[in-house]
Each structure stands twice: as C-alpha cells, then as structure tokens.
Amino acid sequence: MESGKQNEYAAFEEKVRRTVYLDNLSPNVTESIVRTALDQYGTVKSVEFIPNYLEPRNMPQCALVEMEKGKQAKVVISTLSEFPFMMSGMPRPVRARAAVAEMFGDRPRKPGRQIRICWLDTADPDFEVASKLKQLVKRHATETAVMLKHQLEKEEKLAKQQGETLKANYKKYEMIDSLMADGAARRLARCYNLRVSDDSGPSTFH
Amino acid sequence: MSHIREKHREEKNLGFKWGTSIRGGAKNSDIMFYESFIFKGEEYFVYDCVYFDLGQPEASIGKLVKLFVGPDHVKKVKVVWFMRPSEIRNYLGDYEPRWNEIFLASGHGRGVSNINLVESIVGKCNVVCTSNDHRNPQAYSEADLRRADYFFCCHFDVGELAISDTFPDMVDRVKVEHFFNKKTEQKLLGRINLKSNVKRQTQRPNLSSKIKVVTKSNGVTVKDDNSGSRVSSLVKESKVEPVSMTKQVHLPSENIPVRPKTSNSNSSTQHSGSAQCEARDEIDKAEVKFPKDPLTSPDEVQPYKKRKLFLDERTNDKVHNFDGQLGHDRGINIDNQLVQVSRVPDDDRRNWFEQQPWEQRLERAQESGSLVSLENVDPSYTSEEVEDLVWHAFNEKVEAKMIEQTTFSCPCYGKALIIFKSKEAANSAIFQLMKRCLMLADGRPLIARRESLRKGAKVGFVGHLTVDKLQLQRQTEDMKKAKSTSHASQPNNIEFDMGMEWRLLQLQSDMWWKALHERQAKEIEAVRNQLKMKWQ
Numbered sequence: 001m002e003s004g005k006q007n008e009y010a011a012f013e014e015k016v017r018r019t020v021y022l023d024n025l026s027p028n029v030t031e032s033i034v035r036t037a038l039d040q041y042g043t044v045k046s047v048e049f050i051p052n053y054l055e056p057r058n059m060p061q062c063a064l065v066e067m068e069k070g071k072q073a074k075v076v077i078s079t080l081s082e083f084p085f086m087m088s089g090m091p092r093p094v095r096a097r098a099a100v101a102e103m104f105g106d107r108p109r110k111p112g113r114q115i116r117i118c119w120l121d122t123a124d125p126d127f128e129v130a131s132k133l134k135q136l137v138k139r140h141a142t143e144t145a146v147m148l149k150h151q152l153e154k155e156e157k158l159a160k161q162q163g164e165t166l167k168a169n170y171k172k173y174e175m176i177d178s179l180m181a182d183g184a185a186r187r188l189a190r191c192y193n194l195r196v197s198d199d200s201g202p203s204t205f206h
Numbered sequence: 207m208s209h210i211r212e213k214h215r216e217e218k219n220l221g222f223k224w225g226t227s228i229r230g231g232a233k234n235s236d237i238m239f240y241e242s243f244i245f246k247g248e249e250y251f252v253y254d255c256v257y258f259d260l261g262q263p264e265a266s267i268g269k270l271v272k273l274f275v276g277p278d279h280v281k282k283v284k285v286v287w288f289m290r291p292s293e294i295r296n297y298l299g300d301y302e303p304r305w306n307e308i309f310l311a312s313g314h315g316r317g318v319s320n321i322n323l324v325e326s327i328v329g330k331c332n333v334v335c336t337s338n339d340h341r342n343p344q345a346y347s348e349a350d351l352r353r354a355d356y357f358f359c360c361h362f363d364v365g366e367l368a369i370s371d372t373f374p375d376m377v378d379r380v381k382v383e384h385f386f387n388k389k390t391e392q393k394l395l396g397r398i399n400l401k402s403n404v405k406r407q408t409q410r411p412n413l414s415s416k417i418k419v420v421t422k423s424n425g426v427t428v429k430d431d432n433s434g435s436r437v438s439s440l441v442k443e444s445k446v447e448p449v450s451m452t453k454q455v456h457l458p459s460e461n462i463p464v465r466p467k468t469s470n471s472n473s474s475t476q477h478s479g480s481a482q483c484e485a486r487d488e489i490d491k492a493e494v495k496f497p498k499d500p501l502t503s504p505d506e507v508q509p510y511k512k513r514k515l516f517l518d519e520r521t522n523d524k525v526h527n528f529d530g531q532l533g534h535d536r537g538i539n540i541d542n543q544l545v546q547v548s549r550v551p552d553d554d555r556r557n558w559f560e561q562q563p564w565e566q567r568l569e570r571a572q573e574s575g576s577l578v579s580l581e582n583v584d585p586s587y588t589s590e591e592v593e594d595l596v597w598h599a600f601n602e603k604v605e606a607k608m609i610e611q612t613t614f615s616c617p618c619y620g621k622a623l624i625i626f627k628s629k630e631a632a633n634s635a636i637f638q639l640m641k642r643c644l645m646l647a648d649g650r651p652l653i654a655r656r657e658s659l660r661k662g663a664k665v666g667f668v669g670h671l672t673v674d675k676l677q678l679q680r681q682t683e684d685m686k687k688a689k690s691t692s693h694a695s696q697p698n699n700i701e702f703d704m705g706m707e708w709r710l711l712q713l714q715s716d717m718w719w720k721a722l723h724e725r726q727a728k729e730i731e732a733v734r735n736q737l738k739m740k741w742q
Contacts, residue, residue: 023612024708024712050610050612051565062612084702084705084706084708084709086701086705092705092708093705093708093709093712095712101586102585102586102608102610102617102620103610103612104610107588108588109588109590109591110586110588116646117595117598117599117644117645117646118644118645119599119642119643119644119645120642120643120644120645120651121642122641122642124643125295125296126643126645126737127642127643129733129734129736129737130643130645130651130737131643131651132733132736133582133650133651133730133733133734134582134643134651134653136729136730136733137581137582137619137651137653137730138653140616140619140726140729140730141581141619143722143726144615144616144722147718147719147722151715151718151719154711154714154715155711158707158708158711162704162707162708165704166700166704169700
C-alpha cells in the first residue's frame with residue numbers, strides 16, 4: 001500500500017516536471033488552440049485549464065500543459081520567454097513557466113506526510129499570537145487583492161496605450177494605402193518626377 | 207514487540223479482584239471502599255501512585271486516594287493528580303523544574319482530583335517526595351531517587367495558580383502525610399524498594415538458607431557459607447533485576463540460577479532449627495514479593511512502551527470500525543495537544559462522485575450557504591488532506607478543493623474551498639474557528655470565511671487588440687488564419703514591439719509580486735516566532 005502511494009507520488013512529481021504553466025491566456029483560447037500552438041515544440045499530452053472561482057472575472061486564464069518529455073517543456077518555456085508568443089490574438093503574449101506541484105488541483109497525497117492539528121482556547125498562551133497571525137493573514141489577503149487590482153489596472157493602461165498607438169499607426173497606414181490605391185501617389189510622383197513602386201509593404205496587422 | 211501485545215491480552219483476561227475492604231469508610235452503605243485491588247496482574251494499594259491513560263499523549267500521574275465500587279458496580283478510583291511541568295508552564299515563573307519533576311495538585315478547584323475508572327490505570331509509577339517537610343520521612347536514598355520515575359518537592363495550588371514548597375495539612379480532604387514517602391515498614395508492601403527489602407533480609411543471620419530456599423524452588427541446591435560477600439552479591443543481584451530489560455514473565459526464575467553461579471558454593475553447612483523455619487517463612491514472604499517486584503519493574507522501566515501500546519490498541523480498534531483502506535492508524539481528537547489527522551474512510555468519498563460536476567456543486571453550495579473558504583492552509587496540502595482535517599476538527603464530512611497556486615498566490619498561503627453538508631454545519635465551523643484557534647502543526651491558525659463565487663459576465667480580455675470593425679470585413683481567409691494561428695512573433699513588425707512591451711509589464715509585475723510575497727513571508731515569520739509552543 002505504501003509503495004503504491006509512493007509510486008503514485010513519484011509519477012506525479014515526474015508529471016510536474018514535464019508540465020508547463022501558461023498564463024495570460026485569452027478567454028477565447030481553447031484546448032485545441034493550445035495543443036496546436038505547442039505542438040511545434042513537442043508532443044502535448046494533456047491540457048488543463050485552471051478554473052477561476054474567486055478572482056475577478058476579467059482575469060486572464062491559466063492552463064497546465066503536460067508535455068511528453070521534460071526537455072520539451074523546457075524548450076517551450078525558453079522559447080516563450082525569448083519571443084512573445086501570441087495565441088488567438090495579439091499583442092499580449094502568453095507567459096510560460098515551469099509548473100509547480102501546488103498548481104495541480106487534484107494532486108495526490110505525499111506519502112508519509114503527517115498532518116497535525118491542535119485546538120487552542122483563549123486560555124492558551126499562544127492564543128493571542130495565533131489571533132495576531134489570523135489578523136496578519138487577513139491583512140495579507142487584502143494586500144494581495146489590492147495588488148491584483150493594481151496589476152489589472154496597469155495592464156489595462158498598457159493595453160489602452162497600445163490601442164492608441166495601433167490606431168494611430170493604422171491610420172497612417174490606411175492613409176498611405178489609400179493614397180496608393182486611388183492613384184494620388186502616382187500623380188504626385190509624376191508631378192515631382194519621382195519613381196514610385198506599386199507594391200504595398202508587408203503588414204501582418206490586419 | 208508482538209509478544210508484549212500477547213502478554214497484555216492475557217493479562218486483561220486475568221480480570222479484576224478487590225482486596226480487603228475498609229469498614230465504615232462509606233457515608234452511605236451503597237459504596238464499598240477497599241484498601242487494594244488486583245488489576246491486570248498487579249496489586250494496587252491506596253496511596254499508590256499510578257499512571258493513567260486518559261487519552262492524552264503523555265500518561266497522567268496520580269495518587270489513588272480512594273478505591274471503591276458504587277451501586278452501579280462500576281469500579282472507580284479517586285485520584286489526586288500530579289501536574290507535569292508542561293501543564294503548568296504558565297505559572298512556574300522563574301522556577302526551573304527538573305526533567306522528571308512533577309507537582310502535587312493542591313488547593314481548591316478544578317484539576318486537583320477527580321474520579322476515574324479503574325480501567326484507565328496503566329501501571330504503577332514510582333514517585334518519590336524529596337520535600338524537606340518535617341512530616342515527610344526522608345526514607346529514600348540517592349539510588350531510590352535515581353530509580354524513581356518522578357519526584358516532587360513542591361505542590362501547585364490550583365486556586366492561587368502558584369507553586370509552593372510548604373505543604374498544607376490536607377490535600378483534597380486527605381492527610382498530606384499520605385502523599386509523602388511511605389514509612390519504612392510499609393515499604394515491603396509497597397512497590398520498588400528492593401534494596402531495603404534485601405537489606406532487611408540480609409540482616410537475618412541465615413542467609414545461606416535463604417539462598418537455599420530460593421534456589422531450591424527451582425530444584426537447584428546451593429550450598430555456601432554465611433559470609434559478608436554473600437550479602438553483597440545478593441544485593442548486587444537484586445539491583446540487577448529492576449534494571450533488566452527482559453520482558454518475559456518468568457524473570458525471577460531466570461535470575462535465580464544466575465545467583466548460584468556467582469556465589470561460590472562450597473560448604474554444606476546447613477543451619478537447622480526453629481530459627482531457620484522462621485527465616486524461611488519470612489523469606490517465603492520475601493520471595494513472594496521478589497518475583498512480583500521484577501514484574502513491576504519492567505512495567506515501570508517501560509511505562510512509555512506500555513502507554514504507547516495502549517494508545518495504539520485503542521486507535522486500532524477505532525480504525526477497524528471503519529470500512530475501507532486506511533494506510534495509517536493515527537488520530538485521537540484531544541484538546542490542547544497536537545493530534546494527528548488520520549484518513550477519512552474512502553467509501554464515503556466515493557459516493558460523491560456520482561453527483562453533479564464540481565461547478566454545479568459549488569453553485570448549489572453557495573445558494574444554500576454552505577460554501578466556506580478555508581484560508582491559511584499549508585499550500586502543499588491536497589484536497590483530500592483538507593477533507594480529513596475538517597473531519598477531524600469538526601467531525602463533519604465535507605468536500606474540499608485546494609485552490610491552485612497561480613502566478614500571484616503567495617507561496618506561504620494556501621486556500622481551499624469547502625462544501626459543507628448544511629448551512630448550520632458551515633456556520634458552526636466558522637464560528638468555532640473564530641472563537642478558538644485551530645492550529646496546524648507548523649503554527650498556522652486556520653481562518654474560515656463565507657465565500658461567494660465571483661459572478662459576472664466575462665469582461666473582454668485586456669490586451670488583445672483589434673482594428674476597426676470595418677476592416678474586418680475585408681479580411682481574407684488567410685488573414686483570419688494569420689490572426690488565429692498561434693505564433694511567436696518575429697522582430698520585424700509592430701506586433702513584436704507591442705508584444706515586448708507586454709513582456710516588460712509582465713516581468714515588472716513578477717517583480718512586484720515577488721517583493722510583496724517576500725514581505726508577507728517575513729511578517730508572518732516575525733509573528734510566528736512569538737509562538738511559545740513548539741511548532742515545526
């Protein structure tokens with residue numbers, strides 16, 4: 001019985017090593033998208049999204065992707081940190097990290113682990129310290145919430161900024177495009193005796 | 207180890223036997239008081255110190271002051287307690303107790319004495335009083351003190367919550383003299399004082415006959431002289447006995463053949479006469495006591511083993527009542543002590559899989575008000591462990607799910623969602639956790655809160671930009687595919703630049719989360735170091 005549990009846990013640990021933790025995923029991303037995306041780096045064994053029950057709804061999604069080999073997982077992580085990887089939308093890149101055991105919701109028990117609990121009453125000498133700890137924990141929770149909000153605000157700001165930039169850029173591009181399209185550029189070129197080529201530059205922004 | 211267990215089972219069947227009763231000791235004639243009883247092969251007398259197993263990890267030590275049986279035929283003992291230093295650590299002040307020092311409970315109030323069942327007695331305890339009180343016969347030696355399990359020289363007054371070394375006249379209506387060391391002549395009837403036993407006997411002139419009698423019982427005849435060396439060898443032998451660690455019942459018979467070896471048998475002087483008969487009678491009595499004392503000594507030398515066995519047996523019984531596979535047997539619920547949490551039976555858990563999927567269960571739980579979030583859990587716990595924990599703490603079977611750690615969860619905290627079976631159960635658990643503290647072994651108090659799932663429409667994802675809708679119509683199939691294909695962008699377009707800006711923001715956020723978590727961890731450490739009890 002014991003050895004079975006230990007084997008199970010060892011297998012789980014190995015799985016953790018092979019898994020990549022992705023976040024900053026758009027809500028539109030589905031399992032198949034993730035699969036096809038990461039297939040270029042190796043065989044994807046499974047994709048699991050981490051459900052979000054408690055955080056604000058506009059948080060980006062996270063997922064755990066289990067690759068076949070640990071090496072493949074490492075390759076994924078290193079590529080994604082070098083180049084911004086886009087999934088179902090741009091330009092917010094997907095972030096990849098090595099997975100940790102605590103990220104798995106239904107992880108098996110660690111064998112040989114003992115949990116011990118103890119009730120403290122008000123008369124106990126440690127009760128006050130424990131109450132202080134409780135308050136500290138609550139305070140930390142609020143701090144975390146504030147931090148999260150702050151982060152989301154920052155992200156929004158950046159996105160807006162980029163949106164502006166994009167619009168401006170696009171306008172410029174459109175302008176150039178339309179000029180090219182309706183022949184205004186050619187006419188002007190003839191006026192100024194300049195040669196102008198007809199091809200429109202490559203743009204992946206559509 | 208297994209044959210000890212067998213020994214216990216045998217002795218349990220040995221049953222119980224009352225000794226002589228005390229006449230006129232009862233206020234009403236329904237209760238019979240006794241002077242002694244035999245339990246599990248040992249004879250316990252009034253004013254003996256014994257170990258009790260009351261479910262605490264350490265056995266409690268008490269002095270039997272009354273042995274009686276009531277009209278309900280339940281055998282009871284009234285016990286005055288000795289306190290361990292750990293139990294009164296708040297009130298010790300500057301006093302530094304020795305490792306085997308205990309304190310007699312005195313005064314008026316809770317904790318001085320109470321009535322217990324005979325069955326909770328585990329074994330005898332050797333307690334020596336080293337107080338300099340004039341009523342205390344200083345009839346103990348250094349060796350006695352060393353051999354004793356515990357000693358006490360102070361008492362703890364439960365009313366004043368203080369220790370003192372001047373003893374009052376009465377402790378719980380019992381004369382304090384009974385708590386001090388016994389007078390010499392009672393020692394023969396008492397437990398260990400083999401040395402004094404031997405001394406008394408060696409004062410008899412017919413030492414050789416003694417040896418002869420004793421060894422004769424085994425069919426080995428020994429002849430030797432009356433010499434001083436015999437005394438010392440005998441004394442040596444008897445000293446060896448209590449220290450021996452053999453666990454067999456027939457200890458005396460084993461050691462007796464040893465004696466003839468060390469004592470050089472030579473002469474065949476045999477003393478005859480009435481003196482010998484007298485001596486023989488005395489010695490018979492002594493011999494009867496002899497085998498008994500070695501019996502008690504292994505008990506006392508290994509009280510811990512016995513206690514552990516006891517606890518193990520009890521937990522085994524408890525565990526076997528459950529169905530299902532249980533890998534470890536642990537766990538008795540006790541207040542104020544660290545308890546280990548054992549596994550909840552599996553078959554109950556299996557039933558829950560037939561129910562609806564997790565999200566639906568969450569929503570239903572929230573509607574019925576039984577959704578609770580348990581915070582400050584060790585993040586490495588699994589959902590099953592949380593379920594076991596809640597079951598042990600509140601005796602409620604629940605469903606738990608550990609919330610996974612994400613990029614911004616502090617690594618020192620874990621959180622779990624718990625679905626209770628009913629709103630009342632959830633309420634009572636929250637209330638209990640608010641009033642008292644449930645601490646995990648590493649010094650974390652658990653916090654519970656009513657939780658509500660975040661509802662609301664999915665706001666759009668921040669950061670994915672699209673151009674104006676008009677342009678969308680112009681997109682060709684290829685363009686659409688280009689957008690939706692996941693790719694790593696190359697550094698030749700605006701997408702790359704923007705992507706890098708996002709990466710920058712992500713790294714920044716990583717850093718500030720890390721700083722926050724580190725600070726939080728430090729704050730927690732600082733407060734945890736104030737905990738007095740030893741947590742891991």
